[in-house]
Amino acid sequence: MIAAFLKSAIRLSATFLFGSTGEIIIEKGGHLNLGIPGVMSVGAACGCIAEFYMVRAFGTSAPFMLLAIPILVTLLTGALMGLLFSFLTVTLRANQNVVGLAMTTFGVGLAGYLITKMQSQNFIIITRASKFYLNLFNLAGNDNWFVKIFLSHGILVYIAIILAIVVQIILSKTRVGLNLRAVGENPATADAAGINVTKYRYVSTCVGCAISALGGLFCIMDYMGGNWEYILEGYGWLSIALVIFTMWRPALAIPGSFIFGGLYILSSYIDGVTFAQMEIINILPYAVAIVVLIITSIFGKKNVQPPAALGLSYFREER
Amino acid sequence: MEKTVAIELKGITKVFGDVIANKNVDLELYRGEILSVLGENGSGKTTLMNMIAGIYFPDEGQIFVDGKEVVIKSPKDAFAHKIGMIHQHFKLVDVFTAADNIILGEKCPKFDVKQEAERIRAEHEAENKAFEEYKPEEHTGVLSYMKAPKFHKPSETKRKIAALPFVKLGRAMKFNWLARHRADEVQKIANKFGFQIDLKKKIYDMSVSEKQTVEIIKVLYRGADILILDEPTAVLTPQEIDKLFEVLRNMKAHGKSIIIITHKLNEVMEISDRVAVLRKGEHIATVNTSETNEQELTEMMVGKKVSLNIDRTEPHDAKDRLVVSGLTALNEEGVKVLDDVSFEARSGEILGIAGIAGSGQRQLLEAIAGLYKVKSGEITYNDPNNEDKPVDLRSKTPLQIRNLGVRLSFVPEDRLGMGLVGNMDLVDNMMLRSYRKGFMFLDRKSPKKLAETIVEELEVVTPSTHTAVRKLSGGNVQKVLVGREISSAPTVLMAAYPVRGLDINSSYTIYNLLNEQKEKGVAVIFVGEDLDVLIELCDRIMVICAGKVTGVVDGRTANKNDIGLLMMGKSSEENEAADNETQAIKEDGIDE
Numbered sequence: 082m083i084a085a086f087l088k089s090a091i092r093l094s095a096t097f098l099f100g101s102t103g104e105i106i107i108e109k110g111g112h113l114n115l116g117i118p119g120v121m122s123v124g125a126a127c128g129c130i131a132e133f134y135m136v137r138a139f140g141t142s143a144p145f146m147l148l149a150i151p152i153l154v155t156l157l158t159g160a161l162m163g164l165l166f167s168f169l170t171v172t173l174r175a176n177q178n179v180v181g182l183a184m185t186t187f188g189v190g191l192a193g194y195l196i197t198k199m200q201s202q203n204f205i206i207i208t209r210a211s212k213f214y215l216n217l218f219n220l221a222g223n224d225n226w227f228v229k230i231f232l233s234h235g236i237l238v239y240i241a242i243i244l245a246i247v248v249q250i251i252l253s254k255t256r257v258g259l260n261l262r263a264v265g266e267n268p269a270t271a272d273a274a275g276i277n278v279t280k281y282r283y284v285s286t287c288v289g290c291a292i293s294a295l296g297g298l299f300c301i302m303d304y305m306g307g308n309w310e311y312i313l314e315g316y317g318w319l320s321i322a323l324v325i326f327t328m329w330r331p332a333l334a335i336p337g338s339f340i341f342g343g344l345y346i347l348s349s350y351i352d353g354v355t356f357a358q359m360e361i362i363n364i365l366p367y368a369v370a371i372v373v374l375i376i377t378s379i380f381g382k383k384n385v386q387p388p389a390a391l392g393l394s395y396f397r398e399e400r
Numbered sequence: 401m402e403k404t405v406a407i408e409l410k411g412i413t414k415v416f417g418d419v420i421a422n423k424n425v426d427l428e429l430y431r432g433e434i435l436s437v438l439g440e441n442g443s444g445k446t447t448l449m450n451m452i453a454g455i456y457f458p459d460e461g462q463i464f465v466d467g468k469e470v471v472i473k474s475p476k477d478a479f480a481h482k483i484g485m486i487h488q489h490f491k492l493v494d495v496f497t498a499a500d501n502i503i504l505g506e507k508c509p510k511f512d513v514k515q516e517a518e519r520i521r522a523e524h525e526a527e528n529k530a531f532e533e534y535k536p537e538e539h540t541g542v543l544s545y546m547k548a549p550k551f552h553k554p555s556e557t558k559r560k561i562a563a564l565p566f567v568k569l570g571r572a573m574k575f576n577w578l579a580r581h582r583a584d585e586v587q588k589i590a591n592k593f594g595f596q597i598d599l600k601k602k603i604y605d606m607s608v609s610e611k612q613t614v615e616i617i618k619v620l621y622r623g624a625d626i627l628i629l630d631e632p633t634a635v636l637t638p639q640e641i642d643k644l645f646e647v648l649r650n651m652k653a654h655g656k657s658i659i660i661i662t663h664k665l666n667e668v669m670e671i672s673d674r675v676a677v678l679r680k681g682e683h684i685a686t687v688n689t690s691e692t693n694e695q696e697l698t699e700m701m702v703g704k705k706v707s708l709n710i711d712r713t714e715p716h717d718a719k720d721r722l723v724v725s726g727l728t729a730l731n732e733e734g735v736k737v738l739d740d741v742s743f744e745a746r747s748g749e750i751l752g753i754a755g756i757a758g759s760g761q762r763q764l765l766e767a768i769a770g771l772y773k774v775k776s777g778e779i780t781y782n783d784p785n786n787e788d789k790p791v792d793l794r795s796k797t798p799l800q801i802r803n804l805g806v807r808l809s810f811v812p813e814d815r816l817g818m819g820l821v822g823n824m825d826l827v828d829n830m831m832l833r834s835y836r837k838g839f840m841f842l843d844r845k846s847p848k849k850l851a852e853t854i855v856e857e858l859e860v861v862t863p864s865t866h867t868a869v870r871k872l873s874g875g876n877v878q879k880v881l882v883g884r885e886i887s888s889a890p891t892v893l894m895a896a897y898p899v900r901g902l903d904i905n906s907s908y909t910i911y912n913l914l915n916e917q918k919e920k921g922v923a924v925i926f927v928g929e930d931l932d933v934l935i936e937l938c939d940r941i942m943v944i945c946a947g948k949v950t951g952v953v954d955g956r957t958a959n960k961n962d963i964g965l966l967m968m969g970k971s972s973e974e975n976e977a978a979d980n981e982t983q984a985i986k987e988d989g990i991d992e
Contacts, residue, residue, distance in 0.1 A: 255576045256506075263493050263504050270491040274505025275476055389494065 100320025119188020124294025
């Protein structure tokens with residue numbers, strides 16, 4: 082029972098982990114992208130459409146195509162959304178909060194439109210591809226508890242964890258990471274040091290959005306088993322909350338996402354909860370994020386604060 | 401030893417709008433010397449240096465580095481010519497360690513694909529050659545036989561693998577890696593010049609002096625040979641200044657050329673080899689420090705006393721309008737910013753407040769205006785219509801003060817931060833004072849009329865009254881603010897640095913406005929930085945130093961020396977002893 086609970090907590094957590102890893106990259110560069118829910122939705126929708134055409138073309142005979150092409154399409158879609166965001170905020174100097182919220186509304190709406198369009202065809206066939214997401218590197222059936230909890234997942238769960246670790250290493254151990262953090266902390270200083278602030282913000286936002294979008298695809302193809310449901314917006318917001326929860330550290334986002342995943346599914350593992358109680362339990366992840374924010378604001382040391390220039394546009398002329 | 405010219409400026413001219421910042425400046429800096437650039441506020445020191453450092457680009461003139469003419473368009477270009485500037489406002493990332501700040505933006509050894517391919521090819525060829533030249537008879541021993549190139553059969557495969565993108569990425573990563581001991585490398589440079597600093601410390605844990613040291617090491621780390629320091633001593637304690645000078649001398653010994661901008665004469669005499677004096681954007685002279693003295697430098701720096709021609713009328717019927725007694729206030733760190741300040745502002749009189757920038761002027765005015773929390777003391781206002789009923793202003797909000805019928809106007813130092821809303825137009829900014837008037841809907845007509853009057857009478861240059869204030873130039877912004885504050889017919893008018901950044905004509909407009917108010921019987925409090933103006937304009941001048949009132953002098957009889965001494969916290973008895981020093985602290989504001 083507990084093993085099953087932990088297993089599905091971790092499984093769901095990959096959605097949040099992708100989302101928050103992406104958002105951390107974006108925020109470390111000084112962009113506050115509230116468009117993550119939209120990016121996830123559009124990414125997932127385009128990925129599913131790609132999946133649909135792949136299944137129609139190859140059936141279930143070409144696992145590689147069924148996996149690689151939709152993932153690639155999702156990454157590209159996410160990057161395009163990131164490009165749109167950066168173009169609006171960096172080049173056209175629009176307000177980041179406004180653009181982010183607009184992108185959420187736009188993204189969720191567009192995804193809904195695309196999926197509705199597709200469902201007139203035999204869209205349900207993408208569920209056939211779901212097993213490839215689920216079964217690759219899946220060691221389910223082994224009785225070892227560790228394997229049961231941690232290693233009986235689809236491939237994207239592992240990718241999410243590895244990605245978070247890699248991003249953490251890049252951020253804290255490489256020059257690129259140092260430069261990116263400088264851009265997010267003090268763009269004027271970074272500029273004076275010869276770092277191309279515009280380039281860093283564009284690239285970090287595109288990469289971050291691409292990674293976040295993958296969370297959407299995972300959620301639909303793995304967690305939902307290929308059935309489209311309009312749940313990505315909520316998951317997107319949770320990803321952003323997770324960024325605050327983990328104090329902008331991808332490595333911490335791994336256990337953090339496990340906790341969020343656990344809290345999110347908690348209600349279905351407790352016997353005899355009413356619908357109202359369930360809703361209360363579902364609030365918990367957000368409540369936890371707020372508590373963490375309050376605690377870090379009061380007792381926070383300087384090195385657990387958000388990037389100093391988060392949400393601020395940078396124009397060289399105004400220095 | 402023959403002196404070599406490190407950098408030479410010829411006929412440098414820079415104009416901002418109507419203001420000439422630098423006019424036909426010639427300057428030479430030799431290798432291994434410390435040159436002071438001396439001048440009053442607004443004499444164009446910083447502008448000139450910014451042109452060398454690539455922040456500004458000169459309108460006219462040439463810059464020569466090592467005898468070759470160069471074009472410096474950006475800080476990057478300056479670095480290419482080994483010129484580094486340490487600005488007054490540090491450019492550091494707070495949450496990074498000092499070492500990380502120093503290596504920030506440093507070009508990592510570039511992973512050049514072509515070069516790498518070339519290297520692999522050369523390796524391959526060398527192996528091939530060794531293989532071809534292999535003579536078995538030379539390798540008879542067992543070890544020698546093992547090492548023979550035939551076991552290292554040159555393979556095409558290896559070359560191909562090395563060219564794979566994955567391997568390329570790996571190599572790029574390797575160059576990108578931040579070494580665990582990166583601080584040690586930087587520390588070596590720091591030690592070489594005798595800096596005592598822990599480079600693994602985070603910037604937010606550092607004192608101002610340490611931050612400055614980090615900035616200097618940063619410039620040195622990038623290989624600068626010419627260092628420009630913009631008022632490095634303004635933020636330091638005397639002990640820290642001594643330390644800094646020691647470091648500067650050390651750098652000089654290492655052959656670096658240093659330009660130090662300052663307006664403190666004692667420092668000039670102490671540290672520099674030569675002094676270049678600027679006055680009103682022009683280069684007056686460059687002299688050897690050993691052949692000059694403070695008196696001579698002062699004359700060059702100040703020039704002949706400029707007569708200001710401000711019409712100063714005798715105050716008549718002066719009554720105590722605002723009485724402040726024993727005012728004490730603490731800042732966030734619990735340090736006293738105002739210490740037992742007592743004075744009275746009289747109607748029909750201009751009270752000047754002089755002092756080194758940051759001595760508590762801002763806090764004093766804000767405390768009176770109800771914006772700064774006071775620890776103890778009294779602020780009492782005497783209503784002109786109701787003389788025997790003094791009003792206590794202490795610890796009241798601006799709104800409460802206004803509701804008490806006190807007509808207090810405040811022109812804050814920070815125009816667009818506290819005085820006006822940059823994104824709103826002139827009319828809306830006028831309305832900030834009258835938004836409570838009108839029934840149900842805002843009264844827009846009278847603010848519009850007021851805005852038009854101000855534009856007309858004060859000659860504000862603006863496309864229309866519906867232009868965002870942010871888009872106006874500094875002088876015009878100031879006129880709008882002063883105009884609005886005066887229009888409310890105040891009985892007390894407080895103005896902090898109202899002419900800062902204004903050209904001469906606009907400054908006089910403002911002075912005349914203040915005088916007009918004085919004649920109307922308003923108690924004017926004027927915080928200024930130009931002592932000449934204070935002496936010409938004010939009836940009485942109160943001098944504060946580190947939050948304490950050190951003296952009140954009469955504007956008609958005061959001289960700059962006395963005020964200068966008071967600004968340093970010395971009484972006039974010590975005048976004789978420290979006569980020379982007076983000139984040095986003649987004026988100490990923030991050079992903008």
